[in-house]
Amino acid sequence: MKTKLSAENLNISFANKQILKNVNVNFQENEITALIGPSGCGKSTLLRSLNRMHDLIPYADIQGLVKLEDINIYAKSIPVTEIRKRIGMVFQKANPFPKSIYENIAYGLRINNLPHDKTVIEKALTEAFLWDEVKDDLKMPAHRLSGGQQQRLCIARAVALRPEVILMDEPCSALDPVSTLKIEELILHLKQKYTIVIVTHNMQQAQRIADKTFFMYLGEVKESGNTKDIFENPKHEMTKNYISGIFG
């Protein structure tokens, strides 16, 4: 197992309020890592720091190192667009572009000067388990798809760029159980090719799909390890209380 993405001594504060405290984490290649913890613990902040989504927030202060293999992603010499191409992201609420299904995939490819002919689009949609449902309506506005389909389109959009890592911020929190199951199946399938980091509030989901689980509390990673160990033998009292639903 090789470390694909890592954070070292990561401290993040927004307008002088410290959100992440000295976070040290490693994400292994071709593994799914779940970030769990109560609301406000810094899961999403950590996730978004991994592809520099905080760059546009003027009051965000980021100290420490985030490395993709051995590249410092915050290095001035690397364009942020290159980082985001290599580290894709799927958001909590499906946010397809207000364009056609086809264009939703083609746009990212075009701005990155990648080939964007129909075979590439088909491949991305197939990989996201969406092709069979939309192959006859590629020109249809993406907003007409169902919530679950939209989220799979967003995954296809990320996958199309052939990223190395895909970050997912509670991708199923707005979906019904059937769509959620489909996306989980998809995430497990994507693991073969990509390194996946997923934020989730759903304990069952973490157990179903994640290889590793990190429990966060008040901006710190309290416990990390194999999902099985975390859920069956939590070392910290707090982790135990959280996963058994005593607080959260």
Add this chain to the structure above:
Amino acid sequence: MQHKRFKLSSIIEWGSLTGTTLIVCFFLVVIILEIVFKGIGSMSWEFISSIPKEGMTKGGILTPIIGTVLITLITAAFAIPFGICCAIYLNEYAENNKLTRIIRAAIRNLSGVPSIIYGLFGLALFVQTLQLGTSLLAAGLTLGLLSLPYIITTTEEALMQIPNSTREAALAVGATKFETIKDIVIPSAVPGILTGVVLTLSRAAGETAPILFTGAAFYISDTNGYINQEFMALPYHLYMLSTQHQSIEEVRPIAYGTALVLILVVFLLNLSAFYIRYKFRKNEN
């Protein structure tokens, strides 16, 4: 008893609101009917396609129609690019600090400045300082200035309607900030922006005060169309026919005809704004 009192008060509440609305609508309908009935008599193809004749007591109003169309185009050419770019800067790039808040407040306040002040300013800046003379260009630029705050405000509001998650979606596939704005944000905001632009232009087309000092002419015998010369425009033509003409009674039908045409022009512009909105909404769903 309690029940009855409740009923009475609700009738008063409902009645007062409905009553006010009816009074407002009444005056609106009276104004429109008055103009339509008195103006319809002088409406004909000849009226809108021939130039004023015999001291404007005969003939049509082609010259002021052309003038109004041209000045609206100049206003649009000046105010739309500047206004939209300014709004994009304010909403997408500018930090939310004290300075931008002051600038934003100043822009909102500018839209409340009486239009005659813009006329005076246009006279000082464009006509005199920049030596443009009283001309179509000077008046168009003055109307452009008047339109800017409206276009900036409506465009900014349209941009604010676009959720941040849409911007993040584009950034996450490796788009630069500029690409995000150009390819994703602006296209989504187009219906709102266009509606604001068209409504602003329809307001500008009906303005009299700003063009009064800056280029509108009492009468010109030639057809309009020279950017460096004076021009006739519908609102000023109407003002002149109804207050300044030597035989006001005689030209009254022409004045009402002009008013009707002006209202129709503004109405058509507004209608196109609604159409644009409708069309985009249909495309989205």
